[in-house]
Amino acid sequence: MTGRPTPRRTTTTALATAVAGTLLLAACGGGGSGNADDGTVELTVGLFGTFGYEEVGLFDRYEAENPGVTITYESTQGEDTYWPALQTRLASGSGVADVQGIEVARIADVVTNQADLWTDLRDTPAASAIGNYVEWKEPAATTADGAVLGLGTDIGPMGICYRTDLLGQAGLPTEPTALAARMQTWDDYVALGREYQAAAPAGSAWMDSAGGFYNAIVSTEQEIYYDASGALVHDSNPAVRAAFDTAAAAGQAGLTARLEQFVDPGWDAGFASGSFATIACPSWMIGYIKGKAGDAGAGLWNVTTLPGGAGGNWGGAYLGIPAASENVEEAAKLIAWLTAPEQQAEVFASVGNFPSTTAAIEMVGDATDPWFNDAPIGQIFSASSTNAPVQILGPQDGVIKSAMVQALLSVEANGVAPADAWTAALADVTNQVG
Incomplete structure (x- = not known):
């Protein structure tokens, strides 16, 4: 997920027409009593990227339905910037928002090491929402003694997003089923990329980045950086090394545009300029691509x-309430409403963030996206979600993933040998994790 810092809202985004009729009827809730003498309360919300609430107008609607509640919202562009800043604020006990987003790669760290810094939602008005999710979502946010520290927002089932015009110019299939038939394995995907590069339009690479490719591959695995006992296995898990080597080889072969996701301005521009033809896209990236490619990219x-x-599953998030919040009751009402099935389905229809509640998943199964050539995104991402393994999450997943991505960037951008990059990644993990 990604998005730029956003001030207090002044406008409301139009609702997605595919689900608006039924969702508006179901979207009532909240009703805060406030914490000030005049019965008003200002809730602060700090997120990273595009959760969809601002884009769909949910904050404005919640305020309208809950007189006396105002919401001040800020979003940070990248999660890698957001999380360290939040850690500093949590440690000091000041400067945190009433509601904070937690990326799925951080949730194990939260439940293992930070339980005292977050609110147990079992003791709040959000308690009734805890059991509404896919089987693994809430257990991942639950401590060993049963405290639930976050409500799930979305999950990240995956597909391959691609530029039909660029593939057509290179003589490759442009229809989804025909393209899928040529890509039965990741090796097939790479081989197709070699075909593309041989006939590609000038300045266009097969994929955006080796790091993104790596993340897509490992996101189809159950065991990645930790085993079921909680032991680190990033350096011994053959699936991690195989994914790293496959992605590094793609970078060495010139199949990537050598762009760092969510950091390099050229990556944002590439969705419109055609500097890459394909990208492994979790559902939440659907809205991101639309925003960067704009109206000219439709079709x-x-x-x-x-x-x-x-x-597979790459990403997804939670909403949690820091223990330092002075508005726990009202914040809990807000996050329960934002993550309710009706709102989750509405966000998916607008920006592509795939629901994590079972009821919302049922609502979106038939969804299509006109911008993406009427792609059956509900079907594609529902199937990916169903087929995805239940991943083993660890407290340092985010740190390790970042180290792997940076090492792969050194291969594709600086010509570092893959074996040397792997060694450097392991050293980086050791320095940061131990």
Whole structure:
């Protein structure tokens, strides 16, 4: 997820027409009593990227339905910037928002090491929402003694997003089913990339980045950086090394545009300029691509399944309430409402963040996206979600992932040998994690 710092809202985004009729009827809730003498309360919300609430107008609607409640919202562009800043504020006990976003790669750290810094939602008005999710979502946010520290927002089932015009110019299939038939494995995906590079339009690479490719591959695995006992296995798990080597080889072969996701301005521009033809896209990236490619990109992009129809999960998030919040009751009402099935389905229809509640998943199964050539995104991402393994999450997943991505960037951008980059990644993890 990503998005730029956003001040207090002044406008409301139009609701997605595919679900607006039924969702508006179900979207009532809240009703805060406030914490000031005049019965008003100002709730602060700090997120990273595009959760969809601002884009769909949910904050404005909640205020309208809950007189006396105002919401001040800020979003940070990148999660890698957001999280360290939040850690500093949590440690000091000041400067935190009433509601803070938690990326799925951080949730194990929260439940393992930070339980005292967050509110147990079982003791708040959000308690009734805890059991509404796919089987793994809330257990991942639950401590060993049962405290629930976050309500799930979305999950990250995956597909392959691609530029139909660029593939057509290179003589490759442009229809989703025909393209999927040529990509039964990740090796097939790379081989197709070699075909593309041989006939690609000038200045266009097959994929955006080796790091993004790596994350897509490992996101189809159950065991990644930790095993079921909680032991670190990033350096011994053959799936991690194989994914790293596959992504590094793609970078060495010139199949990537050598762009760092969410950091390099050229990556944002590439969605419109055509500097890359394909990208492994979790559902939440659907809205991001639309925003960067704009109206001119409508009809140029499409979506197909991961190689072989594999399932996987990359990303997703939670909403938590820091223990330092002075508005716990009202914040809990807000996050329960924002993550309710009706709101989750509405956000998916607007920006592509795939629901994490079972009821919302049922609502969006038939969704299509006109911007993406009427791609059956509900079907594609529902199937990926169903086929995805239940991943083992660890407290340093985010740190390790970042180290791997940076090492791969050194291969594709600076010509570092893959074996040397792997060694550097392990050293970086050791320095940061131990």
